[in-house]
Amino acid sequence: MLLVAAALCSLFAGCSSPAAETSEAPPAPASSTEPSEQTPELKDVDLAFFTGKVETVDLLDEIIAAYNAQSGGITVEQEYQNDASNIIKIKFASGAAPDVMTTYEQEYVDQGKYLDLSDWNDVWDRLIPSMRENCTDLNTGNQFRVCTNMTMAGFWYNKEIFETLNLEPADTWEGFVANLEAIKTAMPDVDPWFIFGSEAWHLGHLIEFMPHGYIKAKFGATEAKEAMLANDKAVLNFGDPSGAMATFASGLLEVQSKGLINADVLTATNDNCIDAFVTGKAAMFSNGMWCLSSILEKDPSMADKIGFMPYPSMMADGTPMVLVAEDSGYSISADTQYIEEAKSFLEYLFSAENQKKYSESLGSPSAFTDVDADWAPAAVVEGVNIAIDSAANIGYTNEKPAGFSGDDAGRMVQDLLAGRYTAEQFATAYEEAWDAGFAS
Amino acid sequence: MQKKRIDYSQFLSLPALILFSVFFVYPLLKGVGMSLTNWDGMGKASFVGFKNFIDFFADERAISDIRTTLIFAVGSAVLLNLVGLGYAVLMNSSFRGKSLARVIIYLPAIISPLIMGYIWYFLLQPGRGFLYHAFQQLGLPDLIGNWMSSYPSALAVLVLVNVWQFAGMTMIIYLAGLQSISGDVLEAALIDGATPWQRFYRVTLPLLMPAIRINVVTNIIGSLSVFDVIMSLTEGGPGYATESLSIYIMRMCYGSRTGYSTAVAMILFLIILVPVLISMRLTKSKA
Numbered sequence: 084m085l086l087v088a089a090a091l092c093s094l095f096a097g098c099s100s101p102a103a104e105t106s107e108a109p110p111a112p113a114s115s116t117e118p119s120e121q122t123p124e125l126k127d128v129d130l131a132f133f134t135g136k137v138e139t140v141d142l143l144d145e146i147i148a149a150y151n152a153q154s155g156g157i158t159v160e161q162e163y164q165n166d167a168s169n170i171i172k173i174k175f176a177s178g179a180a181p182d183v184m185t186t187y188e189q190e191y192v193d194q195g196k197y198l199d200l201s202d203w204n205d206v207w208d209r210l211i212p213s214m215r216e217n218c219t220d221l222n223t224g225n226q227f228r229v230c231t232n233m234t235m236a237g238f239w240y241n242k243e244i245f246e247t248l249n250l251e252p253a254d255t256w257e258g259f260v261a262n263l264e265a266i267k268t269a270m271p272d273v274d275p276w277f278i279f280g281s282e283a284w285h286l287g288h289l290i291e292f293m294p295h296g297y298i299k300a301k302f303g304a305t306e307a308k309e310a311m312l313a314n315d316k317a318v319l320n321f322g323d324p325s326g327a328m329a330t331f332a333s334g335l336l337e338v339q340s341k342g343l344i345n346a347d348v349l350t351a352t353n354d355n356c357i358d359a360f361v362t363g364k365a366a367m368f369s370n371g372m373w374c375l376s377s378i379l380e381k382d383p384s385m386a387d388k389i390g391f392m393p394y395p396s397m398m399a400d401g402t403p404m405v406l407v408a409e410d411s412g413y414s415i416s417a418d419t420q421y422i423e424e425a426k427s428f429l430e431y432l433f434s435a436e437n438q439k440k441y442s443e444s445l446g447s448p449s450a451f452t453d454v455d456a457d458w459a460p461a462a463v464v465e466g467v468n469i470a471i472d473s474a475a476n477i478g479y480t481n482e483k484p485a486g487f488s489g490d491d492a493g494r495m496v497q498d499l500l501a502g503r504y505t506a507e508q509f510a511t512a513y514e515e516a517w518d519a520g521f522a523s
Numbered sequence: 524m525q526k527k528r529i530d531y532s533q534f535l536s537l538p539a540l541i542l543f544s545v546f547f548v549y550p551l552l553k554g555v556g557m558s559l560t561n562w563d564g565m566g567k568a569s570f571v572g573f574k575n576f577i578d579f580f581a582d583e584r585a586i587s588d589i590r591t592t593l594i595f596a597v598g599s600a601v602l603l604n605l606v607g608l609g610y611a612v613l614m615n616s617s618f619r620g621k622s623l624a625r626v627i628i629y630l631p632a633i634i635s636p637l638i639m640g641y642i643w644y645f646l647l648q649p650g651r652g653f654l655y656h657a658f659q660q661l662g663l664p665d666l667i668g669n670w671m672s673s674y675p676s677a678l679a680v681l682v683l684v685n686v687w688q689f690a691g692m693t694m695i696i697y698l699a700g701l702q703s704i705s706g707d708v709l710e711a712a713l714i715d716g717a718t719p720w721q722r723f724y725r726v727t728l729p730l731l732m733p734a735i736r737i738n739v740v741t742n743i744i745g746s747l748s749v750f751d752v753i754m755s756l757t758e759g760g761p762g763y764a765t766e767s768l769s770i771y772i773m774r775m776c777y778g779s780r781t782g783y784s785t786a787v788a789m790i791l792f793l794i795i796l797v798p799v800l801i802s803m804r805l806t807k808s809k810a
Contacts, residue, residue, distance in 0.1 A: 169777040172564055172565065172777065172779075173564075175565055176564050176565045190779065194565065194566060281758070281760070283758070283760070346649065346650065346669065347648065347649045347650050347651070347669060347672070348672075349669070349671070349672040349760070349761045350644075350648055350649060350669065350671050350672060351648075355648075355651060485778075485779055486778060486779070486780070488778065494760060494761075494762045494763060495762065497760050497761040497762045498761060498762030498763075498764075500761070501672060501673055501674070501761040501762060501764070502673075503762060
């Protein structure tokens, strides 16, 4: 009986209850400048580092091992979780937030979960100014994360196919469709545009980069983000039957009905896409810089055959767009007792030497001005630079309604491609889902 | 004077009662409380009464998920019982290789439904899957369609995969029922001139009722809470067309709607309770 009682006590001790019982208001974002109880000297501590970036786990293990060996008592332990964005929620809820993490969500910023890093000038002074801007929370104007890299997203295309058919990257949707048709006619076995629609995030990205991209390019990043935060319908105009969202939906239905995208669009995976591209069975696909390492791993000889081009403008008053956004963001928990130790670890990770390794391993340009890394084959770098110079640079939208995620948007595109919506119905349904996301 | 004896045996049930209270009663009561709040999983929770329940029935996606879950459960239960009974009748007869056949039929049941979903995904992928290539070799590539891309066919695939996986388990229960039927009864029917169909329909089937009841109820309960095979095969797609209530609960919970998702879990609990109560009633009346 005693054993059972002891077990029960320990069970209940582990149970946390909803904050209803504590009824405390969310704390204000913490600041690293506020006086804290811990001593400024580094202590013998164990730091928990949480990440959802599978592609950096091995390299970070290596860097962490080197750091631990020379840190004088600080031991960093990396935890990787595939479903990191959900698991971090459980960690926050149970009061077991990691000291350092790569997961970053606006709702956690609003709840004061991250340490304010705005005064960390040693790091900010080394960062490209636009990247610091991208790390800035619109609500407070402060920075709660440091992004070490940049990422780009656009259309990757097979240069050999384009050269064989004398095609040039198109600036407009009409030109883009003409290219797809030319490929389909000349090479019936090749999928002109490969969409891996079984992965909702990919379809969500198409919305993010094309119709949302149009809004961001037209109104500017800050105004567009503010409009998204405030659900300003005059700017967003999602439900307009002749607006960006309906035009995007109409365009997708057009290429689907003409057979210009893969027939298995709703069941194809990212791996299928890479396979098809590497084997010449897909002429182009949309994705971010992160796919580069997978392509080159499958076939290193692709290095000279990979082209990169901006998203064509679908609207008459639009411009070609390419995503240039922050990547690899690191935040410190507002609740950590080891602020100085966490900063010490991150400063080590942010050193030029480690960032060169990181950038080259990730295949993504560094956001630090003092890091000179060969992050991709020269031909790819050149193509990316041309695309960035020739198109409107758009960033990610973190300012979305809490109840309507990128995956939700992607699932709506699945429905569109499955024939559930017309273009106009899709635009209306998207606006309704967006509005409902604010209400929930 | 006779000393009153204390019956210590009743205390033996105490550990089980405590465990039941801790792992079932307490979470259930906690869940009921949580379902009446707007808790987002982290911050402040406020009492909202039955708003979550009202919102659920006003949500088109949720209603569609109920429909999907019920179709999946009823379709699975019917087919599982028909196929399982067919297998059992076959396995109750004599033929060479019966033991091997029984193992092969039962084998899928010991594999995780999640793994099974992924296996079937790679088998069925149009234009890439194993079955596509196999039929292509036979000159019949059109036999494999894009079945997971539309609602009715994707749901049919899910039901069939579920049936394929668990028919062996249903078969075992039917087989046990068939083998418990006395040979004398069947022999008497034979002497009375009953045809094979009459013997099956008039004698075997009524005597199998307890096995039928167990199978129908367990299959419906299992299928109503389906999660893994759908997650791995269609992820509830295209869109949310094949999303089950269990997946909906998970997505709402991770979508910062913990109070609401708990309310949906309560609704699912009640939905599952119906066949359980019917089964208990039937068992009681039989007794």
